[in-house]
Amino acid sequence: MRYFDYAATCPIDDTALNIYHDVSRDYFGNTESLHDEGTKAGTLLEHCREILADAIGVESEGLYFTSGGTESNHLGIHSLAKAGRGKHIISSQAEHSSVHHALEMIEKEGFEVTKIPFTKDGFVDMDDLEKAIRKDTVLVTVQMMNGEIGTFQPIEEISSICRKNGIYFHSDCVQALGKLDMKAYTPLLDSFSLSSHKIYGPKGAGAVYLSPSVPLPSEVRYGSHEKGIRSGTVNLPGVAAFTAASQENIHQLCKHQEHFRHLRNLFRHTLLPVQDRIKIVGKTAAESTIIGMLVPGMEGQWTMLEANRRGCAISTGSACSIHQQTPSKTLLAMGYSEEEAKTFIRISFGKHTTADDVTALGGCLKEVIDAHHYVTRVKV
Known part of the structure; x- marks a missing residue:
């Protein structure tokens, strides 16, 4: 075939697969445990965080490992929405289903969502986006690279509009990692999502970046892992393999x-x-x-x-x-x-x-x- x-999804790289196997065997401790095995696992987790953060050009303290792109989008959108004072969110009509689901969930909490159409060329309509901005707009979320037709959205222009209006900007970057120079765009975002299996890593691993400059309210830090951003034991073998796969493909x-x-x-x-x-x-x-x-x-x-x-x-x-x-x-x-x-x-x-x-x-x-x-x- x-x-x-x-x-x-992508087949897993041999290097990533070998690292997944080795870490599963040698770093089996829970990263939050205080004994030696837990400390060893926690040290490796932080090492992976620093390596991946450096590869994509962000501060390691804002990078959190997750189970994949879907969870990352939910965490990014929910966190930024709650960090602001407004109740209005702007998105595109062509986002990944995980973004649509996240927006449906947050609408139940009293937020209002405006969805902007695409042009015939496959880009978010910037005129409509600017017209949709209100005094209570708190967040814009637009996918960096469309997962169905491959168009690369005008991230610089969207970011400029958001900065000018004091609006947070989240982007689903799952399809972009390994295809574009992420370091050129990550400084323009307040939050973004990544996924391991789209870049030849294992399934079940990903990351969300939340800029340390965004004052996250205590209500979004309800978990017991990743500084309270999420619950559930961190998939350290997946994180290590994801980090290796990302680093290898970014270098190439x-x-x-x-x-x-x-x-x-x-x-x-x-x-x-x-x-x-x-x-x-x-x-x-x-x-x-x-x-x-x-x-x-x-x-x-x-x-x-x-x-x-x-x-x-x-x-x-x-x-x-x-x-x-x-x-x-x-x-x-x-x-x-x-x-x-x-x-x-x-x-x-x-x-x-x-x-x-x-x-x-x-x-x-x-x-x-x-x-x-x-x-x-x-x-x-």
């Missing part, structure tokens, strides 16, 4: 970006024979690992299954929402109809993807599209 669903960023540019160009070339029967969605950066496509007249689920039957694993969108059988939130945010959105498929490359893989995928999709059009003509 040729794998093109790296935006959903330029190499990977060039690799992804080559794969994107090659993929577009392979689709030339059917270019009149597909549509690439959004204006994505050349080094983006994600390509969103519409195949008019063909449901995305059917296209995915036919590709799978031919040995290519692709997706119809976020792995956290596809089983709900709902159209892509990103496509709807861009103004596409539900029927159009149902024809959506997502291709996402990884560092293990080869030129041969991409050529094979192009041939696979051409075969699927040609077969569908042949059957359609026969029925007519």
Whole structure:
């Protein structure tokens, strides 16, 4: 099977896997325990915190390890919302499902949420965002890199607007880590989320950054771990493996970006024979690992299954929402109809993807599209 669903999850790196095994065996103590085994584990945890913080350009005291991107988004959004005095939050319509769920939960606590649409190019509509700001707006939350079409949002501009208006800014950076130079953007954020398995680390680990400059109220520090930010024993093997995977892939960023540019160009070339029967969605950066496509007249689920039957694993969108059988939130945010959105498929490359893989995928999709059009003509 040729794998093109790296935006959903990545295979674990050998280095990360070995570290996970070694730490599980040699650092089994609870990081909060006061005996020697606990102290040894706690020392390793703080070492990982410092390494990861340095790699992404933040203060280690604001970095907290979590179970993954979903928990990180919930903690970031909840903490910043409670840190301010207002009750109004602005988000985009195209956020990851974990952000939507976090916002639904906080609405039950009396907050009001305004969701901004995307432009046809796949970016948050900045005019609408500025118009949505109110005196009681406390937080803006916008994903850095869209997980369905790969567009990189205007983080600098959003941050500038937030700073000017005294509004906190949280960003879901799960898809961005390892694809962009995080050090260029983390100083612009008050909070952001990361996930291990999107960067060749193990599942069940992640991190949230909460800027030490944000005065967090005592009510958000209700846990017994990670300085009260969360409860539950820290997954130290996962944290260590996540840290190693992040460090390795950040160091290889330029190499990977060039690799992804080559794969994107090659993929577009392979689709030339059917270019009149597909549509690439959004204006994505050349080094983006994600390509969103519409195949008019063909449901995305059917296209995915036919590709799978031919040995290519692709997706119809976020792995956290596809089983709900709902159209892509990103496509709807861009103004596409539900029927159009149902024809959506997502291709996402990884560092293990080869030129041969991409050529094979192009041939696979051409075969699927040609077969569908042949059957359609026969029925007519």
